Amino acid sequence: xxxxxxARRPAGVLFALSLLAACSDxxxxxxxxxxxxxxPAETLAALSCxxxxxxxxxxxxxxxxSTGGANATILGGxxxxxxxxxxxxxxxxxAGVFSMDVTVQNxxxxxxxxxxxxxxxxxxxxxxxxxxxxxxTVAVHRPTGDGMFTGGMQTYYHWPELLRRNAVSQPLxxxxxxxxxxxxxxxxxxxxxxxxxxxxxxxAAAGNRDVWxxxxxxxxxxxxxxHAGDDxxxxxxxxxxVFVSFRNGRSDLYSVPLAGGAETRLTATxxxxxxDPALSWDGTxxxxxxxxxxxxxxxxxxxxxxxxxxxxxxxxxxxEAEPExxxxxxxxxxxxxxxxxxxxxxxxYDMALGGTPALLRGGxxxxxxxxWSPDGTRxxxxxxxxxxxxxxxxxxxxxQVTRLTSEPQTESYATWTPNGRIVYLAFLAGGATxxxxxxxxxxxxxxxxxxxxxxxxxxAVF
Numbered sequence: 437x438x439x440x441x442x443a444r445r446p447a448g449v450l451f452a453l454s455l456l457a458a459c460s461d462x463x464x465x466x467x468x469x470x471x472x473x474x475x476p477a478e479t480l481a482a483l484s485c486x487x488x489x490x491x492x493x494x495x496x497x498x499x500x501x502s503t504g505g506a507n508a509t510i511l512g513g514x515x516x517x518x519x520x521x522x523x524x525x526x527x528x529x530x531a532g533v534f535s536m537d538v539t540v541q542n543x544x545x546x547x548x549x550x551x552x553x554x555x556x557x558x559x560x561x562x563x564x565x566x567x568x569x570x571x572x573t574v575a576v577h578r579p580t581g582d583g584m585f586t587g588g589m590q591t592y593y594h595w596p597e598l599l600r601r602n603a604v605s606q607p608l609x610x611x612x613x614x615x616x617x618x619x620x621x622x623x624x625x626x627x628x629x630x631x632x633x634x635x636x637x638x639x640a641a642a643g644n645r646d647v648w649x650x651x652x653x654x655x656x657x658x659x660x661x662x663h664a665g666d667d668x669x670x671x672x673x674x675x676x677x678v679f680v681s682f683r684n685g686r687s688d689l690y691s692v693p694l695a696g697g698a699e700t701r702l703t704a705t706x707x708x709x710x711x712d713p714a715l716s717w718d719g720t721x722x723x724x725x726x727x728x729x730x731x732x733x734x735x736x737x738x739x740x741x742x743x744x745x746x747x748x749x750x751x752x753x754x755x756e757a758e759p760e761x762x763x764x765x766x767x768x769x770x771x772x773x774x775x776x777x778x779x780x781x782x783x784x785y786d787m788a789l790g791g792t793p794a795l796l797r798g799g800x801x802x803x804x805x806x807x808w809s810p811d812g813t814r815x816x817x818x819x820x821x822x823x824x825x826x827x828x829x830x831x832x833x834x835x836q837v838t839r840l841t842s843e844p845q846t847e848s849y850a851t852w853t854p855n856g857r858i859v860y861l862a863f864l865a866g867g868a869t870x871x872x873x874x875x876x877x878x879x880x881x882x883x884x885x886x887x888x889x890x891x892x893x894x895x896a897v898f
Contacts, residue, residue, distance in 0.1 A: 762804060
């Protein structure tokens with residue numbers, strides 16, 4: 437039976453890879469005309485390689501940026517997201533086979549080739565167009581297999597590896613049968629790989645809290661802030677991290693690139709404190725709490741750069757003397773889940789922007805720290821209905837509630853990864869804390885994310 441990678445990995449991320457196999461008289465910018473549909477919009481990186489058969493040489497470079505259409509999401513390629521390289525090129529004229537050893541290097545911060553640490557799916561390079569030649573016949577020789585990717589049964593090569601940041605794959609021999617009349621041939625390749633989620637969190641070191649980034653398996657921890665004032669409660673989306681900093685005597689919101697770099701102050705409201713930041717999934721909007729209006733924390737929204745700030749909840753909601761907390765965006769924008777404390781008990785509300793919050797989960801016990809699932813159909817939150825704080829999941833379609841954790845201590849601050857895992861903070865005996873993740877569709881799946889220190893407030897990177 438033919439292998440179907442997309443059927444197994446619906447969350448796979450694609451990297452566009454165009455290779456040109458040609459004689460030395462073919463220019464590096466020679467275009468390939470492919471009448472089939474364009475690559476899907478998930479494409480991240482385009483690579484263009486020229487292989488010179490007679491001289492046994494290959495070079496790869498990023499093409500010019502694409503504009504519009506399905507390729508509008510192309511962000512860059514060779515030397516940016518991946519390094520594609522070919523060595524040991526050989527043209528066996530007697531056998532009619534051209535071959536080369538191909539490697540791929542992961543330059544992304546996400547480990548490549550696994551949706552989570554429990555299942556390595558590897559990296560796939562599949563033929564999206566060609567190979568074709570104007571002067572003869574050419575075909576892929578002894579590929580790993582064929583499967584349904586962007587259409588039809590497409591041959592592919594597979595590296596069954598997990599590539600962490602900067603790791604280089606093992607060489608894989610690519611072969612093509614070419615007829616004696618072939619002077620050049622062309623083909624386009626897309627590379628599909630699951631990307632392991634990243635998590636931002638804060639942790640204390642030497643009496644000071646800073647914001648860090650780490651992969652779901654605990655690899656490649658990166659410190660993002662270094663100020664002497666406490667930095668905490670990060671949220672991240674589309675390459676940007678927003679966090680709370682106490683460096684100015686009160687709590688303000690700052691941002692820093694996910695890759696690290698210069699920090700930018702987003703709020704400087706006189707006499708006010710801001711907290712609980714939450715970036716929208718598309719990275720364009722920010723929700724947070726501020727006590728600027730009435731001296732009590734209320735939910736506000738703004739653009740991601742802090743401009744256009746305005747209170748989000750109406751004055752008719754609850755009591756102006758009761759704080760609001762923990763806003764979180766619906767994945768498709770336009771609405772928030774938040775915690776209201778009218779009457780002293782924290783309850784979870786759903787609110788369309790411009791509307792009035794509606795109760796989702798409430799009662800005499802506390803229901804706090806809500807977070808939407810990537811498809812917007814489920815909500816995870818913490819409740820102490822059983823005594824200690826545990827994670828629960830609400831299915832919006834029918835109101836079904838599922839208990840996800842049942843440890844003696846509290847689990848809280850849950851956040852969803854783009855591929856449907858839940859990251860949260862576990863409070864352990866003796867005051868220790870631990871980052872953990874689970875698959876809400878697999879019972880008994882909690883696993884630790886090994887990091888140093890006493891971590892707090894994790895947030896998955898959208």
